[in-house]
Amino acid sequence: MLPVPDPHANRRAAFLSLKERLAAVRRPAPPQERRLPCELPALDLALGGGLPAGLVTLEGASSSGRGAIAFRALAVASRSAFVALLDDGACYPPALAEAGVLLERLLVVPVREGRLLARVLDTLLRSRVCRVVVVRARAWSAAIWGRFSQLARETGSTLLAFLDDGVHAPAGLPALRLRCRNERFVLCGRGSVGAALLGYTFCVELLARTLASRSPLSLRAVRASERMPLRERSLRPAPAPQRTARARAV
Numbered sequence: 001m002l003p004v005p006d007p008h009a010n011r012r013a014a015f016l017s018l019k020e021r022l023a024a025v026r027r028p029a030p031p032q033e034r035r036l037p038c039e040l041p042a043l044d045l046a047l048g049g050g051l052p053a054g055l056v057t058l059e060g061a062s063s064s065g066r067g068a069i070a071f072r073a074l075a076v077a078s079r080s081a082f083v084a085l086l087d088d089g090a091c092y093p094p095a096l097a098e099a100g101v102l103l104e105r106l107l108v109v110p111v112r113e114g115r116l117l118a119r120v121l122d123t124l125l126r127s128r129v130c131r132v133v134v135v136r137a138r139a140w141s142a143a144i145w146g147r148f149s150q151l152a153r154e155t156g157s158t159l160l161a162f163l164d165d166g167v168h169a170p171a172g173l174p175a176l177r178l179r180c181r182n183e184r185f186v187l188c189g190r191g192s193v194g195a196a197l198l199g200y201t202f203c204v205e206l207l208a209r210t211l212a213s214r215s216p217l218s219l220r221a222v223r224a225s226e227r228m229p230l231r232e233r234s235l236r237p238a239p240a241p242q243r244t245a246r247a248r249a250v
Helices: 009-024 041-046 066-077 093-098 114-127 142-155
Strands: 054-059 082-087 106-110 130-136 158-163 176-188 196-207 244-249
Touching: 041 196, 054 066, 054 142, 066 082, 066 093, 066 130, 066 158, 066 176, 082 114, 114 130, 114 142, 142 158
Parallel strands: 054 158, 054 176, 082 106, 082 130, 130 158
Antiparallel strands: 176 196, 196 244
8 A cells, every 4th residue: 555645744844944944044143232331430330331221210309419420421422312301491501511412412302391291201212313311200100101111222212310309210110220319519729608619429329130340339520621630539338239339520
């Protein structure tokens, strides 16, 4: 009795041949995560090269050092791309220019109303125009926070959100959390009358699950118009998982 030919033999052989050829193809390496340096060497080293793409929260009160980090991120990104600042009335262009931000590549959007702010931010992230977007966040719902976090990751942009005391983003959504605290003002000259303000000293707590560096950080930042040497102080080891970074900034 003659064997009955398998009607699916040719199809099975073609499938196995295709599978072998696909397995032999060299797949490209996954792209490395884009990091945005803020030109604070110790902080960039601790963050594995700089700020990650996605939602990054800068937490703390006003004049706590949040602006120093945001301005430096805007300055670095504006050298090769457009950046955006959603202004609630506190924007001061001369300070941005002094920090190194290229104003011709800075998009300032004046908006204060909460709902309009969320709509503008959503539109701006979807446009994929700006490498960095800075906004003073509001007490948004978890759904709105989730949408902004997802859009920032998908577009490869860094969304820097200022969080005042009492405003929190849902746990797990920010790619990075930085908590800033002002320590003291730095003056040039004797006495408080007639002395020049060089900046202030602030602490930065890096709130993240994994950091590239586990050692205490010592950061330096000076005004562009006052290139004066700053003395670094040795820091005591900070308790895990929080690390302390001391910086001098405008």
